Structures are given as C-alpha cells and as structure tokens.
Amino acid sequence: MKSSGNRISWLLAILFLSIAVAQPLVADQEKQGKCETLLTQKCEACHYMARICEQLGNKSLRQWKSTIKRMVKHGSKLSKDEQQELALCLSIMPVGAEIVCQ
Numbered sequence: 001m002k003s004s005g006n007r008i009s010w011l012l013a014i015l016f017l018s019i020a021v022a023q024p025l026v027a028d029q030e031k032q033g034k035c036e037t038l039l040t041q042k043c044e045a046c047h048y049m050a051r052i053c054e055q056l057g058n059k060s061l062r063q064w065k066s067t068i069k070r071m072v073k074h075g076s077k078l079s080k081d082e083q084q085e086l087a088l089c090l091s092i093m094p095v096g097a098e099i100v101c102q
C-alpha cells in the first residue's frame, strides 16, 4: 500500500502549500478591513470620504504621512501605529477604491 501513502503525502503537501499561499491574502484582507474601520471612524467626522478619494494615486507614502499628521493636528485621534498603517494603505490604494469612493 505504498501508493496510497504517497497520495496522502501529496495531499498534505498541497494542503500546506495552499495554506502558505492563502496566508498573505488573509493578512491583506485583515489589513484592508482595519484601514476601512480607521477611515470610517477617524476620517469621516470632518469631511466626506470624497476628499480622500480625490487624492488616491496622487500622494506618495511620505505625502500621505504628512497629510495624516495634519489631520491629527486638525483633531483626528490616531495613534502612531494607526497613522503609519493608514498612510501605507492610502499610498497603495487603487484610484477609485470602493472603501473611500462610494
């Protein structure tokens, strides 16, 4: 019964591979979910999301960081980590992203 043992190790290998491949996807989705929460909770208080939507694709990571710093000065309450995370999300968010454009 050597061949069935082989089949099981193949199945296991495929299982591990698909988990390894799926992991970053899950992490990405979690990150996006977190950014979405931050955006709706911390950014929508003062202006429409449209204001953010307009800027997608226009700003580098550094520019987003400085925009967000300015928002914090305006009164947005974000921890250092949250600022970092949001700046990263916004700098890679595609133009017209649903999260901020709908």
Ligand code: HEC
Pocket: 039, 042, 043, 044, 045, 046, 047, 051, 052, 055, 067, 068, 070, 071, 074, 075, 076, 077, 078, 086
């Ligand atoms: C306390 C009020 C307040 C909050 C909260 C706030 N903003 Fe703003 N935002 C402003 C004001 C006032 C302006 C216009 C003046 C300016 O640009 O500094 C503005 C303008 C902007 C602009 C357009 C100007 C530019 O530099 O591109 C963007 C983009 C922006 N905000 C993003 C955000 C993001 C992202 C958040 C969440 C982290 C946020 N804002 C939260 C007050 C706020």
